[in-house]
Amino acid sequence: MSEQKMELTRIRKTLMREQRQINIRKFVRSRLSVVGLAIVLLIALLALFAPVISSAMNVDPYKATVRDRFQPPSAAHPFGTDNLGRDIFSRVLFGARISMIVGLSVGLVSALLGTALGLYATTNRYLDNILMRLCDGLKAIPNILLAIALMAVLGANMQNVIISLTIVAIPGVARLARSNALLIREQTYIEAMRCLGAGKHRILWRHIAPNILSPIIVQMTFSFASAIISEASLSFLGAGIPQPEPSWGGMLNEARSYLFKGWWMAVYPAVFTGVSVLGFNLFGDGLRDLMDPVSGK
Amino acid sequence: MNKDLNAPILSAERAAMWFPVRGGLGKTTGYVKAVDGVSVQLHARQTYGLVGESGCGKSTLGRLLCRLLEPTDGRITLFGQDISHLKERELVPFRSRIQMVFQDPYTSLNPRIRIGDALMEVLAIHHTGSRSEQMEKALGILDQVGLRQEHFYRFPHEFSGGQRQRIGLARALILNPEIVLCDEPVSALDVSIQSQIINLLCDLQAERSLTYLFISHDMSVIRYISDRVGVMYLGHLVEESDTEEIFSHPAHPYTRMLLSAVPSIVPGDKTDRIRLQGDPPSPLDPPKGCVFHTRCPYAKKECGEKSPELSELAQGHYCACPIAAAGN
Amino acid sequence: MDEYVLRVENLVTEFKTDRGPLKAIDGVTLQVKRGEMLGLVGESGCGKSVTSMSVMRLYDEKTTVRYEGSVWLGDTDLMSIPYKKMQDIRGREIAMIFQDALSSLNPVLRVSDQIMEPLITHQHLKREDAYRKAVEMLRLVGIPSPETRVDQYPHELSGGMRQRVMIAIALCCRPRLLIADEPTTALDVTIQAQILDLILDLNRQMHMGVILITHDLAVVAQVCQRVAVMYLGQIVEEAEVAELFNHPLHPYTQGLMDSIPKLDGDSRHRLHMIRGTVPLLNQIPRGCRFAPRCPYADAACSAAMPELTQAGGHLVRCRKAGFTDKKVTPDE
Numbered sequence: 001m002s003e004q005k006m007e008l009t010r011i012r013k014t015l016m017r018e019q020r021q022i023n024i025r026k027f028v029r030s031r032l033s034v035v036g037l038a039i040v041l042l043i044a045l046l047a048l049f050a051p052v053i054s055s056a057m058n059v060d061p062y063k064a065t066v067r068d069r070f071q072p073p074s075a076a077h078p079f080g081t082d083n084l085g086r087d088i089f090s091r092v093l094f095g096a097r098i099s100m101i102v103g104l105s106v107g108l109v110s111a112l113l114g115t116a117l118g119l120y121a122t123t124n125r126y127l128d129n130i131l132m133r134l135c136d137g138l139k140a141i142p143n144i145l146l147a148i149a150l151m152a153v154l155g156a157n158m159q160n161v162i163i164s165l166t167i168v169a170i171p172g173v174a175r176l177a178r179s180n181a182l183l184i185r186e187q188t189y190i191e192a193m194r195c196l197g198a199g200k201h202r203i204l205w206r207h208i209a210p211n212i213l214s215p216i217i218v219q220m221t222f223s224f225a226s227a228i229i230s231e232a233s234l235s236f237l238g239a240g241i242p243q244p245e246p247s248w249g250g251m252l253n254e255a256r257s258y259l260f261k262g263w264w265m266a267v268y269p270a271v272f273t274g275v276s277v278l279g280f281n282l283f284g285d286g287l288r289d290l291m292d293p294v295s296g297k
Numbered sequence: 298m299n300k301d302l303n304a305p306i307l308s309a310e311r312a313a314m315w316f317p318v319r320g321g322l323g324k325t326t327g328y329v330k331a332v333d334g335v336s337v338q339l340h341a342r343q344t345y346g347l348v349g350e351s352g353c354g355k356s357t358l359g360r361l362l363c364r365l366l367e368p369t370d371g372r373i374t375l376f377g378q379d380i381s382h383l384k385e386r387e388l389v390p391f392r393s394r395i396q397m398v399f400q401d402p403y404t405s406l407n408p409r410i411r412i413g414d415a416l417m418e419v420l421a422i423h424h425t426g427s428r429s430e431q432m433e434k435a436l437g438i439l440d441q442v443g444l445r446q447e448h449f450y451r452f453p454h455e456f457s458g459g460q461r462q463r464i465g466l467a468r469a470l471i472l473n474p475e476i477v478l479c480d481e482p483v484s485a486l487d488v489s490i491q492s493q494i495i496n497l498l499c500d501l502q503a504e505r506s507l508t509y510l511f512i513s514h515d516m517s518v519i520r521y522i523s524d525r526v527g528v529m530y531l532g533h534l535v536e537e538s539d540t541e542e543i544f545s546h547p548a549h550p551y552t553r554m555l556l557s558a559v560p561s562i563v564p565g566d567k568t569d570r571i572r573l574q575g576d577p578p579s580p581l582d583p584p585k586g587c588v589f590h591t592r593c594p595y596a597k598k599e600c601g602e603k604s605p606e607l608s609e610l611a612q613g614h615y616c617a618c619p620i621a622a623a624g625n
Numbered sequence: 626m627d628e629y630v631l632r633v634e635n636l637v638t639e640f641k642t643d644r645g646p647l648k649a650i651d652g653v654t655l656q657v658k659r660g661e662m663l664g665l666v667g668e669s670g671c672g673k674s675v676t677s678m679s680v681m682r683l684y685d686e687k688t689t690v691r692y693e694g695s696v697w698l699g700d701t702d703l704m705s706i707p708y709k710k711m712q713d714i715r716g717r718e719i720a721m722i723f724q725d726a727l728s729s730l731n732p733v734l735r736v737s738d739q740i741m742e743p744l745i746t747h748q749h750l751k752r753e754d755a756y757r758k759a760v761e762m763l764r765l766v767g768i769p770s771p772e773t774r775v776d777q778y779p780h781e782l783s784g785g786m787r788q789r790v791m792i793a794i795a796l797c798c799r800p801r802l803l804i805a806d807e808p809t810t811a812l813d814v815t816i817q818a819q820i821l822d823l824i825l826d827l828n829r830q831m832h833m834g835v836i837l838i839t840h841d842l843a844v845v846a847q848v849c850q851r852v853a854v855m856y857l858g859q860i861v862e863e864a865e866v867a868e869l870f871n872h873p874l875h876p877y878t879q880g881l882m883d884s885i886p887k888l889d890g891d892s893r894h895r896l897h898m899i900r901g902t903v904p905l906l907n908q909i910p911r912g913c914r915f916a917p918r919c920p921y922a923d924a925a926c927s928a929a930m931p932e933l934t935q936a937g938g939h940l941v942r943c944r945k946a947g948f949t950d951k952k953v954t955p956d957e
Contacts, residue, residue: 005432005433007446008436008446008449011447011449011450012450015450016450187404188400188401188404189404189405191365192397192405192468193407194365195363195365195392195396196392196422196468197393197422198422199385199422200385202422206418207407210409211407292409350813350814350815457902457903458669459902487668487669487840488840488884488885489668489880489881490668490902492884492885492896492897493898495886495896496895514813517887518886520886521896555815556888558814558815559843560817560843560844560846561847561889562842562843562882562885562887563870564847564866564867564870565867572818572819572822573815573819576784576785576786576816577783577813
């Protein structure tokens with residue numbers, strides 16, 4: 001018997017290695033997901049080392065120099081300066097921190113809570129009715145209005161921005177999770193698990209959840225993107241992260257008044273927002289393919 | 298045959314499953330009477346074949362017997378205990394003694410879980426043994442259903458239909474059940490694979506003293522594998538008897554038509570077959586009286602008025618048709 | 626003189642895949658006479674459906690498929706005419722019915738519209754004439770009260786009735802050839818018997834050629850005149866029905882027939898099994914494709930591919946066809 005086990009361990013190891021190789025090949029073969037991963041990593045690194053890079057380049061995101069207002073991009077200020085004479089390059093770097101934290105937190109937390117809500121809604125008709133009507137109600141209110149209302153109640157700081165944007169993002173995920181879970185629930189293997197005595201939670205989390213992951217991941221990249229943009233709007237309305245803390249959205253909104261005077265004020269935060277959203281979308285797609293054992297081989 | 302010697306280990310008494318049909322506002326507008334007052338008894342180490350066309354309620358009856366569904370009416374008795382209305386949690390101890398094999402080998406396995414993990418999970422649910430004991434058991438059962446140990450770490454999509462059905466069988470048998478309900482286990486398979494699985498089922502029955510409920514629409518397969526056969530039509534059991542008896546002396550008009558509709562592999566055979574006209578009625582609105590009278594060539598006026606009861610024609614041969622009973 | 630409706634000669638259908646070309650069928654030759662029903666049987670993956678799809682040229686020729694060989698419909702080689710012209714052939718000269726009648730019918734169109742469409746496009750009938758013809762067709766395929774059924778939608782019909790409608794659509798332009806791809810597989814036995822009777826009846830009435838594709842040997846035994854058995858993209862045996870079922874020569878045909886449980890056979894002996902499974906198309910064995918599963922195979926079988934040759938009124942692709950005896954049961 002132990003001989004058999006050793007044989008099996010050997011098979012397992014080869015298989016796992018094979019699987020890893022297949023996964024890497026699958027990921028690399030879809031060039032775009034590699035590009036996505038590179039973008040995400042790059043921005044994460046920039047955010048992480050923002051203070052180091054800024055001080056190395058001798059720029060400060062908070063220091064306003066009236067003399068240096070509306071400087072176009074130059075050697076001293078690679079991305080130019082804003083209406084208060086602050087260095088845009090370092091503000092973009094520091095803004096990456098906030099945008100990443102907000103985007104990632106909202107994406108992950110709303111995916112998790114939304115999935116949970118969607119899954120449990122499928123277990124009971126009454127619960128389903130209540131939860132889904134609630135989601136419908138929330139969806140009927142324009143996202144930004146809901147977020148502003150929540151911010152007004154909670155008070156303006158980053159944690160509350162994350163909380164309110166998460167609440168805004170949950171109904172979409174929950175609906176998506178629910179409708180996909182309803183499809184998976186009809187599969188015979190779910191019936192088989194019930195017949196084998198598996199409990200409700202095991203069926204939901206071990207057998208249904210992994211099978212609805214693909215659309216959830218796609219939705220997560222959407223929530224990530226829209227969180228970055230919503231945060232911008234909130235900041236603009238003064239309901240977001242308070243000044244002078246730099247965030248991409250906040251910077252964009254400031255730039256709106258000076259589009260002709262200093263185009264660079266808008267362009268750099270906009271490019272970074274766009275590229276990071278793109279990066280996450282591409283990466284999410286690659287991730288989704290990886291997690292599906294059936295696709296490609 | 299030896300019914301008097303030992304009581305049935307699984308039985309349904311006048312079991313009924315009515316599925317509510319909901320209208321626009323969630324109001325119940327009617328019922329689909331998928332199973333309507335059916336009694337069957339399974340005896341240890343026997344194979345009970347349940348045959349009928351699609352929509353006759355044979356699969357629903359199977360799901361009632363293992364309590365995947367809760368009966369609207371009637372009683373399900375397993376090992377002498379009434380399990381008709383037990384809660385999901387109270388059923389768990391019974392689950393290891395009665396198991397099910399499903400029709401579609403492609404949707405009955407979770408595509409994201411490796412075969413070995415799927416088998417070990419079953420044991421984990423029932424808290425049986427340590428991880429290494431579970432692994433040993435899983436390997437043992439793979440071997441018994443004719444798969445190799447290198448299949449342990451593979452995903453379902455890497456297997457053919459026949460192999461998947463073997464995995465489904467392994468999953469059902471790993472808990473050492475006494476009863477296995479087979480819901481059309483070979484219908485989705487090619488003929489050459491079908492015979493492999495049927496032989497495997499027979500071998501396992503002999504080795505493990507299993508009791509089978511074998512649900513199928515295929516009369517030939519039912520005849521091959523069953524000791525006793527029940528014929529269902531539109532939620533009702535219309536005839537029941539030992540296999541040899543029912544195939545040599547089919548009594549109910551429906552059974553006769555069903556048998557004569559089966560194409561034979563001998564060319565030119567059955568030129569004189571009796572044709573069944575029309576389609577089965579909807580179970581949402583079954584005919585009054587005998588459910589078969591709308592298609593029955595022998596139907597009389599009273600057939601549309603009174604629902605016939607099963608009556609014993611010969612020893613152990615029951616038939617729900619007064620005309621067959623009188624004219625036999 | 627025999628009048629052939631369809632002659633398929635050395636047809637090869639090769640799919641382009643990521644990992645190179647895959648021959649789904651490899652050198653299929655068959656003929657259908659006027660008024661004849663030819664059964665094409667085999668297990669899943671044997672290429673029987675690919676054959677029919679290729680005859681109709683239904684695959685995308687730009688991206689997915691490459692054909693070889695010829696398909697003669699009367700005097701025209703369907704493989705050499707322009708792709709556009711196939712649209713006139715399909716539905717008018719060759720019609721097809723499928724297994725799944727529900728998804729083959731458009732759920733938002735009335736039955737009448739779906740029968741009238743080919744009549745209007747192919748036969749240029751006026752609407753009211755086409756409507757009258759539609760009712761007539763429904764009566765022909767045995768639908769009760771066709772005058773009311775014609776205005777219903779597919780979901781209002783039962784499974785057997787839908788398959789009848791499909792047959793009505795297929796036959797309304799009086800095609801020379803009908804290809805029925807597993808027409809009764811999704812139906813119950815009692816309905817299957819009705820539909821088979823209908824196809825048989827219409828085949829006699831309209832004197833068209835029929836190719837009946839199925840995995841069910843018994844269906845073929847009941848309605849066809851000739852049978853071709855396919856395995857892994859090739860025809861392995863072809864003969865008259867009575868001949869093939871009474872004296873199967875190819876070990877695969879024998880194995881298939883023995884592995885079916887019989888309604889009137891002895892039920893207490895073990896079922897015959899063909900060992901192993903059908904290999905994947907990218908793992909086709911060398912030599913005789915059935916050799917790895919064949920109880921009679923020897924080294925020579927795996928060395929060279931046997932040709933389809935005449936033997937005792939059969940066409941059979943087996944070196945040992947004359948020597949194997951059904952009575953001798955080999956070890957399993």
